[in-house]
Amino acid sequence: MIIKYLNEYQWLITSFLGASISLLLFYIKERRDRNGNNIEDGSDKDWRLQGQEEYLKGVPLVFKKWRKPREEWDHDHCEFCWAKFAEFEGDDIHRSGFADEDNNHWVCEKCYNDFKVRFEWN
Numbered sequence: 001m002i003i004k005y006l007n008e009y010q011w012l013i014t015s016f017l018g019a020s021i022s023l024l025l026f027y028i029k030e031r032r033d034r035n036g037n038n039i040e041d042g043s044d045k046d047w048r049l050q051g052q053e054e055y056l057k058g059v060p061l062v063f064k065k066w067r068k069p070r071e072e073w074d075h076d077h078c079e080f081c082w083a084k085f086a087e088f089e090g091d092d093i094h095r096s097g098f099a100d101e102d103n104n105h106w107v108c109e110k111c112y113n114d115f116k117v118r119f120e121w122n
């Protein structure tokens with residue numbers, strides 16, 4: 001009887017367990033964000049903000065492919081989260097992003113979206 005019941009409602013039990021686990025993970029992440037310094041919400045508390053306003057506020061940024069500026073220079077980092085830009089393939093390698101006219105400053109897509117209002121990029 002129990003087995004029949006389990007079989008019939010397996011999908012329900014599975015989805016319920018799945019949802020519970022997702023909720024639990026979400027809760028743990030939220031707690032960590034509030035207690036630690038992993039806040040990534042674009043607010044003043046966001047760990048990625050380190051005074052970039054001084055040189056990036058209102059600076060026009062254009063989405064482009066990352067290119068080696070010189071032979072010995074093979075990567076750059078996002079001004080905010082330190083994500084890596086390069087021409088080669090690899091995990092966590094960004095092949096393109098937002099940069100200023102001289103390609104001196106690079107910003108990854110996530111950081112661009114999180115900070116575009118604060119930095120008046122659009």
Ligand SMILES: [Zn+2]
Nearest residue numbers: 078081108111
């Ligand atoms: Zn970034």
